[in-house]
Amino acid sequence: MEEAEKELERRSKFLNSLIQKKKKGIEQHEHESFKVHVRACDMPLPLQNRALQCARLHLESMPPGNKLDNKRLALALKKEFDSSYGPAWHCIVGTSFGSYVTHSVGGFLYFSIDKVYILLFKTAVEPLDH
Amino acid sequence: MLEGKAMVKETDMSPKMQIHAMASASQALDLYDVYDCISIAAHIKKEFDSVYGNGWQCVVGSNFGCYFTHSSGTFIYFALETLNFLIFKGTSS
Numbered sequence: 001m002e003e004a005e006k007e008l009e010r011r012s013k014f015l016n017s018l019i020q021k022k023k024k025g026i027e028q029h030e031h032e033s034f035k036v037h038v039r040a041c042d043m044p045l046p047l048q049n050r051a052l053q054c055a056r057l058h059l060e061s062m063p064p065g066n067k068l069d070n071k072r073l074a075l076a077l078k079k080e081f082d083s084s085y086g087p088a089w090h091c092i093v094g095t096s097f098g099s100y101v102t103h104s105v106g107g108f109l110y111f112s113i114d115k116v117y118i119l120l121f122k123t124a125v126e127p128l129d130h
Numbered sequence: 131m132l133e134g135k136a137m138v139k140e141t142d143m144s145p146k147m148q149i150h151a152m153a154s155a156s157q158a159l160d161l162y163d164v165y166d167c168i169s170i171a172a173h174i175k176k177e178f179d180s181v182y183g184n185g186w187q188c189v190v191g192s193n194f195g196c197y198f199t200h201s202s203g204t205f206i207y208f209a210l211e212t213l214n215f216l217i218f219k220g221t222s223s
Contacts, residue, residue: 070195078197090187090198090220097191098167100175102184102220123185123220125199 034059039117040110042103047085051109051120054080059113068116070094077120085122092119139214141206147182151206154178155190155215164212167191174217182219189216 036052043051058076062068074091081089089107092099095115101108107122136152143151151174158173171188178186186204189196190213204219 070193071197072195074195074197078199082199088199088220090196092189092194092196092198094191094194094196096167097189097194098169098171099187099189099191100168100172101187101189102175102179123187123199 034114036111036113038109038111040108042108043106047081048109050084051077051081051118052111052113055111055113055118059116068093070116073116073118077118081120081122088125089120089122093117136208136210138206138208141208142203143206144203147203148206148208150181151178151215151217152208152210155208155210159211159213167213170213174215178217178219186217186219190214 034056036056038048038052041048054077055073058073059068070093074093077093078089078091081091090101093116095117097117099119101119101121102123103121104124109118109120111118136155138148138152141148154174154177155170158170161173162169164170167190171190174190175186175188178188182204185201187198192213194214196216198218198220200218200220205217207214207216209215
């Protein structure tokens with residue numbers, strides 16, 4: 001009976017530590033959720049949500065404390081939109097830039113996540129000369 | 131007019147067009163403050179649209195990365211003073 005009590009106590013401690021670890025994980029996740037702000041838009045809502053989700057997932061997947069890789073995020077967004085919605089998409093990511101662009105109708109989104117600004121827009125594709 | 135020396139980082143433009151891009155950027159910096167990146171970008175894009183046809187894109191800033199698709203022979207990325215400039219043509223209209 002004493003052995004059984006010890007085993008129960010050991011298991012109880014183990015479960016408590018598991019619960020604590022999970023709580024830490026949840027807290028960390030909450031801490032990592034970024035504030036999103038759409039600043040200018042000419043894009044159907046489903047595409048907007050797709051872009052915001054893609055950007056958020058990419059930022060969350062980066063190790064904490066790592067410096068943002070602007071180019072990698074821009075590449076991820078452009079490739080996803082090129083493959084899902086047809087070429088040609090262009091993406092600019094950074095903390096300090098201005099731009100002046102011509103875009104296709106319904107293909108423009110300018111938003112910020114935390115301190116990063118992201119511009120995603122579409123242009124028609126120039127036909128190749130044959 | 132060219133207060134600082136421009137440094138081309140990457141390009142597939144003809145040399146003549148490169149010179150035009152950097153001259154246009156220098157002119158824009160004479161007209162606008164270095165913090166007004168949007169006006170600088172607008173100045174350059176409008177000039178290229180009028181001279182080489184529509185569909186040019188311009189990004190100006192001190193911190194940005196990007197990924198884009200451009201027409202052949204229409205891409206330049208250079209630094210001038212404290213700013214970086216990206217000019218490319220994404221489409222023909």
